[in-house]
Amino acid sequence: MNVLTPRELPELFAALAAPGARVLAGGTDLLVRLRADLRQGRKVPSSLVRLDGLEELCGVAREPDGALRLGAATTHAGLLAHPLVRVELPVLAAALADLGSPPIRNMGTLGGNLCTASPAGDTLPPLMVLGASVELASAAGVRRMALADFITGPGRTRLAPGEIVTAVLAPSAREFAVRHFEKVGRRSALAVAVVSLAALLRLDARGKAVEARLAWGSVGPTVWRCPEAEAALLGQRPTLTALKRAAAVVRARVQPIDDLRASAAYRSEVAGNLLLRLAAL
Amino acid sequence: MPKRHAPSLPPSPPRADALAKALGAERYAFDARPEGCLWAGAFRPGALFGPEGGMAHGRVRGVDTTAALAVPGVLRVLTAADVPGANLQGIVHKDQPVLCGEVLRHAGDPVALVLAESPEALRAGLAALRADIEPLPGVFDPEEALKKGAPQVHAGRKGGNLLLGAVIEKGDARAALKSVPVLVRGEFSTPVQEHAFLETPCGVAQLLPDGALQMTVSTQSPFRDRFEIGHALGLNPFKIRVRAPHLGGGFGGKDGATVQCLLGLAALKAGGRPVRMVWDREESILAGYKRHAVRLRYALGAERDGTLVALSCRVVFDTGAYAHLGSEVMELSMEHAAGPYRIPHVRVVGRCVYTNNPIAGAFRGFGVAQVSPAFESLMDELAEKLGLDPLALRRKNALRHGDENCSGVRLTGSAQLTDCLDAVAAHPLWTTREAWRAGAPAFTRRGVGLAAVFNGMGYGRGLADMAIAKLELTEAGGFLVYNGVPDMGQGNSSAFALLASQELNQPPSAIGLVQPDTEQCLPSGSSSAGRTTYTYGNALLKACAAMRVKLLSRAAMALFCDNLEGMELLPGMVRHRPTGKSLPLAAMAGFLSRDDRVCVAEALMPVAQNPPDTGKSFFIGFPHLLFAYAAHLARIEVDELTGRVRVCDYLAVTDGGRVLHRQGFDQQAQGGVAQGLGYALLEDFRLAEGRILTGDLSTYLIPTALDLPDIASEAVEGCEETGPHGLKGVGEVGLNGPAPAVGAALYEATGARLRDLPFTPERVLTALRKKPRRRRT
Numbered sequence A: 001m002n003v004l005t006p007r008e009l010p011e012l013f014a015a016l017a018a019p020g021a022r023v024l025a026g027g028t029d030l031l032v033r034l035r036a037d038l039r040q041g042r043k044v045p046s047s048l049v050r051l052d053g054l055e056e057l058c059g060v061a062r063e064p065d066g067a068l069r070l071g072a073a074t075t076h077a078g079l080l081a082h083p084l085v086r087v088e089l090p091v092l093a094a095a096l097a098d099l100g101s102p103p104i105r106n107m108g109t110l111g112g113n114l115c116t117a118s119p120a121g122d123t124l125p126p127l128m129v130l131g132a133s134v135e136l137a138s139a140a141g142v143r144r145m146a147l148a149d150f151i152t153g154p155g156r157t158r159l160a161p162g163e164i165v166t167a168v169l170a171p172s173a174r175e176f177a178v179r180h181f182e183k184v185g186r187r188s189a190l191a192v193a194v195v196s197l198a199a200l201l202r203l204d205a206r207g208k209a210v211e212a213r214l215a216w217g218s219v220g221p222t223v224w225r226c227p228e229a230e231a232a233l234l235g236q237r238p239t240l241t242a243l244k245r246a247a248a249v250v251r252a253r254v255q256p257i258d259d260l261r262a263s264a265a266y267r268s269e270v271a272g273n274l275l276l277r278l279a280a281l
Numbered sequence B: 001m002p003k004r005h006a007p008s009l010p011p012s013p014p015r016a017d018a019l020a021k022a023l024g025a026e027r028y029a030f031d032a033r034p035e036g037c038l039w040a041g042a043f044r045p046g047a048l049f050g051p052e053g054g055m056a057h058g059r060v061r062g063v064d065t066t067a068a069l070a071v072p073g074v075l076r077v078l079t080a081a082d083v084p085g086a087n088l089q090g091i092v093h094k095d096q097p098v099l100c101g102e103v104l105r106h107a108g109d110p111v112a113l114v115l116a117e118s119p120e121a122l123r124a125g126l127a128a129l130r131a132d133i134e135p136l137p138g139v140f141d142p143e144e145a146l147k148k149g150a151p152q153v154h155a156g157r158k159g160g161n162l163l164l165g166a167v168i169e170k171g172d173a174r175a176a177l178k179s180v181p182v183l184v185r186g187e188f189s190t191p192v193q194e195h196a197f198l199e200t201p202c203g204v205a206q207l208l209p210d211g212a213l214q215m216t217v218s219t220q221s222p223f224r225d226r227f228e229i230g231h232a233l234g235l236n237p238f239k240i241r242v243r244a245p246h247l248g249g250g251f252g253g254k255d256g257a258t259v260q261c262l263l264g265l266a267a268l269k270a271g272g273r274p275v276r277m278v279w280d281r282e283e284s285i286l287a288g289y290k291r292h293a294v295r296l297r298y299a300l301g302a303e304r305d306g307t308l309v310a311l312s313c314r315v316v317f318d319t320g321a322y323a324h325l326g327s328e329v330m331e332l333s334m335e336h337a338a339g340p341y342r343i344p345h346v347r348v349v350g351r352c353v354y355t356n357n358p359i360a361g362a363f364r365g366f367g368v369a370q371v372s373p374a375f376e377s378l379m380d381e382l383a384e385k386l387g388l389d390p391l392a393l394r395r396k397n398a399l400r401h402g403d404e405n406c407s408g409v410r411l412t413g414s415a416q417l418t419d420c421l422d423a424v425a426a427h428p429l430w431t432t433r434e435a436w437r438a439g440a441p442a443f444t445r446r447g448v449g450l451a452a453v454f455n456g457m458g459y460g461r462g463l464a465d466m467a468i469a470k471l472e473l474t475e476a477g478g479f480l481v482y483n484g485v486p487d488m489g490q491g492n493s494s495a496f497a498l499l500a501s502q503e504l505n506q507p508p509s510a511i512g513l514v515q516p517d518t519e520q521c522l523p524s525g526s527s528s529a530g531r532t533t534y535t536y537g538n539a540l541l542k543a544c545a546a547m548r549v550k551l552l553s554r555a556a557m558a559l560f561c562d563n564l565e566g567m568e569l570l571p572g573m574v575r576h577r578p579t580g581k582s583l584p585l586a587a588m589a590g591f592l593s594r595d596d597r598v599c600v601a602e603a604l605m606p607v608a609q610n611p612p613d614t615g616k617s618f619f620i621g622f623p624h625l626l627f628a629y630a631a632h633l634a635r636i637e638v639d640e641l642t643g644r645v646r647v648c649d650y651l652a653v654t655d656g657g658r659v660l661h662r663q664g665f666d667q668q669a670q671g672g673v674a675q676g677l678g679y680a681l682l683e684d685f686r687l688a689e690g691r692i693l694t695g696d697l698s699t700y701l702i703p704t705a706l707d708l709p710d711i712a713s714e715a716v717e718g719c720e721e722t723g724p725h726g727l728k729g730v731g732e733v734g735l736n737g738p739a740p741a742v743g744a745a746l747y748e749a750t751g752a753r754l755r756d757l758p759f760t761p762e763r764v765l766t767a768l769r770k771k772p773r774r775r776r777t
């Protein structure tokens, strides 16, 4: 297996054009999968093309429209250490702080988390409520699309062959007074989410919600939204009573599955319960 | 009488292995990778298809080796037909084939062994193997396995699936329970637990030109391994040399053959080349031994004042496909089933049963960790029923020196559980509990629980718990301790170095250690059973005493002294105090022959005299005489929204006799608690028809640093008269406390008694739903 380290995008696209080539970012998903493939005698890529030689894929910058541009190959630790991320995207920062463990955060990247498109990917619910979009690039050019459109199913994205994610564009969440992310895993680190919730509420001068954005992880094939629960919160103060009403809507509509980590019943109940936490913020 | 507060020994130096391990310089069996070695790997077809497919019981109709042998770099593919000797391994009962030729009894059973030039060729060879296996109906529940018509795990075996049925009885519990004023009962279950040591089973072996087999392996029992390998492969055990460098963890999972017999077989067929075998994590979980899952049914009766009167307990053990140490683990469970309390009438009935589940065996807290959640839960229930303080109830009934325990053994050794409980009672974590509980934040309930636990030491009656220490004055005038019991990380070899340095009055740097090697060291039993430092330590003290006398006498001769009066052993020399004449140890080493520079001495752990007339069906191991005790306290928070439990504070107060090395003592307490908290809260080993669903460490979750609180460890200083400098073994007792302490804290927080381990968020949330109101206390 060849490992290539291109320094410029054209070089990268050329490397990816080779049959059996695969993008390697932090490798924290890819290498785990490769090991399993090797053990089971399955085919593995002929070459791995590293992203960490390309400076333009790393770092955080301000876009002209005020959104933050997060380089796809920036590590979780790198993002977490960035003041702009902490101040303007606290829901994302909270998710990053809970992702994996220090070594995983030092290797794993945001782009990798999106492209893996796991139902339990920790950065996905926060980026969804933030209304983030992705920038994609290939030899054919650059395009942008909403993150919600980019991820189409578990492990499935709209990436075209030879295309990579170059950046994530995330609007600031500063005008949302209530910002919350919570991950429920089976332990406090190195745990796949059993349920997670990202929530943003914009409140008016009287403290009533004028906009509610909620997104759950690990309760469906991709991030799950619940417009009915969001609607139930509009015009309300986020009191326990109001949140309980919305939680009941969530429990009635969510359709998670059973797996080793938790039963569907537990996931449904907790998906609703997590909303109540907003009352204690 | 054991004394309290015996004067402490000087402060302890750093562990002898600290620097080498911190620098990554320590060589483990895993690091043995001789030039030109071959690679051996087992083919385990029952697990071939992952958790979805696979099978746990089947008839082996054939193994097709053609495609595997065609893989470049694959040298040999061995099957049962190639195994010389009995092809059966096992510590006490020999019922486990090295390679299965007829029947597959659990998903991890091996049917072939591949020898290859490289790990890549080995992997390809294993992938190319095919086995023809006819599925057989399996049995996966021990109680089902005892029913008439159940599939037989060992067809034709007398006794069927019942490996052992046993009774321990004292007084008349059945009659007493009928008339007690207060009675509590309960049914409990404890799960399989995986050792999850850092270093998976591994080793290298080589057949030497003279026909001797030599092996370096990650093992807790190098001396016994020779007999297990010898029996399985038809070899003379005394022509097998086993070396056991430091282990990267063992916890009981390397007590008994893991890779040994397979490696030995591979070496026999490797044309004299060294062979290496390493199980990866998945194979270790699949084929390794586990903690027995147990079902327990209890009744406990008391007087209104809280005096315990009678206890009845029935346990059913799932030993999996092979006996391994099933009977012996169940023996300890039964002996500890009534808790560290005085109870006049006790009846404990146990059944240890074969199933087609993974093989169960030794695990730190050997059978005791399975009963402690049950007896302690009932003690709490009793306290509540009687309106007594749970700590006071325990203190009232706690076993003390001189008492008769629940299997009828008079406790002639130290027993300071009441001191442990007093230390908890006086601790701020206990005295401030009401205020702490009341300060619970939103959506959070707090609870504080305690547990009193114990753990027997040594092999018990019927199997001499012996160690033989060997000590050498080196040519350079230092000393070498030939350790006979592997150091799995628990620090016993450091303790030996410390003992030798104290006894011989030498600086720590003058003491070297030889780790177990059946050729250089002397048989000292396994690294297990809270016996390691106790038994070998006693032997070493004797060897040190002999060495001291030897050196003083040889020096007296050279210094023209008439007797040993005034002769003293000082760092690096012997001196005659009255005259000031001295002789360097290095000089003495120069004129002593090698034979004369060595001292050997043995020690035997005492056993119960006049053993009680019960427990007759135990072949070995019943009863025990010496016990370590502990009182634990856990403060926890339960999240009402998710059922997650956070352990906020933890205190372990341990009676381990006299403390020789405080750091080592605390590490044992803390390590035991960490593993016990995993057992209590996280570790959820899942099986479906004998297939392991949690086959790696992403699905079988053990605690991380963030899941553990700071663990305060306190010692009640006592003295076990028979122990080296008064110490007792403390390696196991710490694991027995967390599950009951957390269980009690959960009850306080939720109002529900959880009786099935582990206490998962899902179980806790269900309990909360049933008890929505906050309990008033």
Ligand SMILES: Cc1cc2nc3c(=O)[nH]c(=O)nc-3n(C[C@H](O)[C@H](O)[C@H](O)COP(=O)(O)OP(=O)(O)OC[C@H]3O[C@@H](n4cnc5c(N)ncnc54)[C@H](O)[C@@H]3O)c2cc1C
Pocket (backbone or CB within 6 Å): A022, A023, A024, A025, A026, A027, A028, A029, A030, A031, A032, A051, A072, A073, A098, A099, A100, A101, A104, A107, A108, A109, A110, A111, A112, A113, A114, A115, A116, A120, A121, A122, A123, A159, A163, A164, A165, A166, A190, A191, A192, A193
């Ligand atoms: C022990 C452990 C714990 C973990 N814990 C968590 C956790 O708590 N939460 C969580 O969400 N995840 C977790 N993960 C998963 C993983 O760490 C994250 O998904 C991480 O963000 C992946 O990033 P990476 O850079 O390592 O991706 P890689 O493994 O390098 O790549 C993943 C996939 O994405 C592709 N890819 C990567 N970057 C790009 C790009 N820019 N453009 C196109 N394709 C790309 C790769 O080709 C590959 O298919 C864990 C993994 C491990 C091993």
